[in-house]
Amino acid sequence: MDLFIQGTMTLFGSGTSISIFFLGLLGGMLFGAIPGVNMLTLGAVLLPFTVTMSAENAVMLFSVIYCAGVFGGAITAILFNIPGAPENAPTCLDGYPMTQNGQAGKAIGAAxxxxxxxxxxxxxVMMMATGVVATFAVRAFGPPEIFALIVFGLTVSASIGAKSLWKGWLSIFAGLMIATIGTDPIGGIPRFSNGSVFGFDYQSYYMSAGIHFIPMILGFFAVSEVMGQAIAISKGKRKRPKASIEFPALAEFIAMRWTIVRSVFIGLFAGVLPGIGATLAAFLGYSQARQWSKNKDKFGSGELEGVVAPETANNAATGAAMIPLLALGLPGGALTAMIMGIFQIHGMEPGPLIFITSGDLVWVTFAAMFWANILILFLGWFQTKTVVHILRVPFRWLAPGILVLAIIGSYALRNLFVDVWIMFLAGAVGYMMRSTGYSAAGVVLGLILGGIGESAFGKSMQLLDYQILDLFGRPITAVLLILSAVMVVFSIVTEWRDGQGKRIQMD
Structure with a gap:
């Protein structure tokens, strides 16, 4: 406790530190909420300037941006069906329908x-268990366990956003197939990276890095939504959503207490594993909330629980992702890799000795993330009262702005115009998928986790001398793979029974 108080005093001990703290908090929330850019964009811009800062202020700044950025993406996910980051994609599934039902304020308040x-x-948890949890996770979870965890995550998330299990699985497989475009992560062999499509020749350097998920997300959610709204307006079917301000009641949170607790544990578990992070946590949190809910049929049409679960899980992953970084020097994602770079810029190397050589700096990091999350509660609730009024802007003005931001975001990622074409193609495909009951979220999940899973599988085969059955010789891997198989069988049986029940009712 004394160390935490000392870290807090360092954090708020000068006007400069306080200014940097609040600028990081507001900047993270803003960049997280702007479609096409995210906290990584802000971090990349600010990273060179950390050389002139003190180590405490530099690490504190990026820790605050990390916490605020994960939350910020929920705002556009709820208001416009545009996730600010991949970890906010599941929030769209029920958050945006709540906006259409006139409950935008309630959804943002819950988020x-x-x-x-x-x-x-x-x-x-990060303060209390950094050493113990990180040591267990890294020792227990090698490439085979990471691969099995991704298989399990894809299995339990297969039906997210789809009208049937089969359409959900087809969406997941489509994402996995897209993830194979580019370069083989193990052998470095190019795949599907040159040729001709409809007479248009494209060179290997356009696709050698693969299809990035940011243009796909912008296409599936932003562009497809603009197309859908435009078509609805042309048919005279679009009703303007009401901009209401209604915070969830305490009784509603109490009713969802087990969903919140479960999502916290999912976020902590996923966040502590390097390379997995908040995205898988959000999808797992949503899928498990739907699996255990008494109102699972209402998910996708504006269920408050569908907002609470992913937003609890993805933010619970932020502190957990810092555990392997600080304790073992293993960054869990892109922004934590930047934080590791800041340590190195200032002559420090994250790892077990960091608690001895720079313990005060570690506790500044702990304090910064703790107070950033506390202040998100107050700033976010204030922001809720103002941000819902954006819905009063006519759609004919909003649509061009959304498309411009999406184009800038997709192009600025790699400075490739082909990413803009991919975004618009994904938008057209996404609109058709929504119309036919397939899952855009499933494609995104397959694309994001497909590359990580393939890399983990390749490393696993090298580790096990290409004896695939040896995967079942590792207890955690075996349990996860068996659970995945059980989930597949259970889902198929449940889908078959539901189909039989509907046939009986029709007869």
């Missing part, structure tokens, strides 16, 4: 509350 709760709990 604010649960984001702050999940992030605060993860910060407390």
């Amino acid at each position: 604010v509350s649960c984001s702050a709760l999940g992030g605060t709990v993860s910060a407390v």
Whole structure:
């Protein structure tokens, strides 16, 4: 406790530190909420300037941006069906229908509350268990376990956003197939990276890095939504959503207490594993909330639980992702890799000795993430009262702005115009998928986790001398793969029974 108080005093001990703290908090929330850019964009811009800062202020700045950025993406996911980051994609599934039902304020209020709760709990766990948890996770989870965990995550998330299990699986497989475009992560062999499509020749350097998920997300959610709204307007079917302000009642949170607790644990578990992070946590949190809910049929049409679960899980992953970084020097994602770079810029190397050589700096990091999540609660609730008024802007003005931001975001990622074409193609495909009951979220999940899973599988085969059955010789891997098979069988049986029940009712 004394170390935490000391870290807090360092954090708020000068006007400069306080200014940097609040600028990082507001900047993270803003960049997280702007479609096409995210906290990584802000981090990349600010990273060179950390050379002139003190180590405490530099690490504190990026820790705050990390917490605020994960939350910020929920705002556009709820208001416009545009996730600010991949970890906010599941929030669209029920958050945006709530906006269409006139409950935007309620959805954002729930996202604010649960984001702050999940992030605060993860910060407390980070303080208490960094050494123990990180050591266990890294020792217990090698490439085979990571591969099995991704298989399990894809299995339990197969039906997200789809009208049937089969359409959900087809969506997942489509994402996995797209993930194979580019370069083989093990052998470095180019795949599907040159040729001709409809008479258009493209060179290997356009596709050698693969299809990035940011243009796909912008296409599936932003462009397809603009197309859908434009078509609805042309047919005279679009009703303007009401911009209401209604925060969830305490009784509603109490009713969802087990969903919140489960999502916190999912976020902590996923976040501590290097390379997995908040995205898998959000999808797992959503799928498990739907699996255990008494109102699972209402998911996808504006269920508050569908907002609470992913936003609790993805923010719970933020503090957990710092555990392997600080304890073992293993960054869990892109922004934590930047934080590791800041340590190195200032002559320090994250790892077990960091608690001895720079313990004060570590506790500044802990304090910064704790207070950032607390202040997200207050700033976010204030922001809720103002941001819903954006819905009063006519759609004919909003649509061009959304498309411009999407084009800038997709192009600025790699400075490749082909990413813009991919975005618009994904938008057209996404609109057709929504119309036919397939899952855009499933494609995105398959694309994001497909590359990580393939890399983990390749490393596993090298580790096990290409004896695939040896995967079942590792207890954690065996349990996860067996659970995945059980989930597949259970889902098929449930789908078959539901189909039989509907036939009986029709007869």
